[in-house]
Amino acid sequence: MRIGILGGTGPAGSALGLRLASVGYEVVLGSRDPQRASSICADLARKWPNFELNLNGGDNHTAANCELIVIATPWDSAAAIVNDHTKELVGKIVVTMANALVRVGKEFQPLVPPRGSIAAHIQAEIRLSRVVAAFQHLPATELGNLTHEVDSDVLICSDDPTATAVICEMVAKIPGCRPLNAGTLSNALAIEAFTAVLLQLNVRYKTRVAPRLTGIPDRGDAG
Ligand SMILES: NC(=O)c1ccc[n+]([C@@H]2O[C@H](COP(=O)([O-])OP(=O)(O)OC[C@H]3O[C@@H](n4cnc5c(N)ncnc54)[C@H](OP(=O)(O)O)[C@@H]3O)[C@@H](O)[C@H]2O)c1
Secondary structure, three states: OEEEOOOOOOHHHHHHHHHHHOOOOEEEEEEHHHHHHHHHHHHHHHOOOOOOOOEEEEEEHHOOOEEEEOOOOOHHHHHHHHHOHHHHHHOOEEEEEOOOOOOOOEEEOOOOOHHHHHHHHHHHHOOOOOOEOOOOOOOHHHHOOOOOOOEEEEEEEEEEEEHHHHHHHHHHHHEEEEEEEEEOOOHHHHHHHHHHHHHHHHHHHOOOOOOOOOOOOOOOOOO
16 A cells, blocks of 8 residues: 655654555655655665665655555644645545644643544545544654554544554554554544643653553454
8 A cells, every 4th residue: 555644754754654664565755845755765765774665755746646645744734735635635544643732831732623633624624535543642753763663552533434444454563553443533632632641741751652551452453
C-alpha cells in the first residue's frame, strides 16, 4: 500500500513515514516544498542504511494521490490542507494525527476545535473520505528511532469500522505498538485532548511518555 503524508516534513510526519517505510510500506512525504521533502528522505536513507526504505519526497498533491493518506500538519492547517485536496481524497482512508494544543507558559493546554476534535472537523470537511484518528500520542523521537521499539498502545477511532480495521492492521506491524479500537470519531476529542496531559508529563518528568493501558489481555482487534 502506498501511503502519502501531507505535511510529511515535520518531526511527526517524517518519523511516522520512516517507521512505516521500515516495515515495508511505500511512503511519500508530502510538502509545500518537494525539494525539502526529497532532501529529508535522502537524509533518512543515509541515517538508516541497514533498512530498505521505500520513502520518497514530493509535493502534497503527490502524497494526496496515494492510496492511504496521513495528515501531519499543525492542527490549524489540517482542515485547509484537506480542502486543497478534496478530490484526491474521495473514498480514501485519511488518518489524522493532529492535536489542537496551545502552550501557555510552561503548560500544554487542549483546545476544543469545531465539532469537538480535529478528526471530526476534518471528517465534516471531506464527507466522502473515511477519516481515522490515530498516532496522536506517539512521540516523534521514539517513532523515528528505528533502533528501538515504540512501546505504546495506539488508540484508533473512526466512524468507518473497515477503516479502523485497516489502521489496526497497519499499527500492528510497527514493533512495540498495540492497536486499540477506541470507537467512533466522537472519542477523538478525548484522545486529542489527552495529548496535552502526556506532553505535560514529559515536561514534569523530563522524558517522553507514551500510553499503555492495562486490562486488555490480547492484542486490540479491529472489530
Ligand atoms: N511532534 C510530535 O511528537 C507529534 C506526535 C504525535 C502527533 N503530532 C501531531 O502531528 C502534527 C504534526 O506535528 P509536527 O511536530 O511534525 O508539526 P510541524 O513540524 O509544525 O508541521 C509539520 C509540517 O506541516 C507543514 N505545514 C506547516 N504549516 C502549514 C500550513 N499552514 N499549511 C500546510 N502545511 C503546513 C510543514 O511542511 P512543509 O513546510 O514542508 O509544507 C511542516 O513541516 C501536529 O498536529 C501534532 O499535534 C506530533
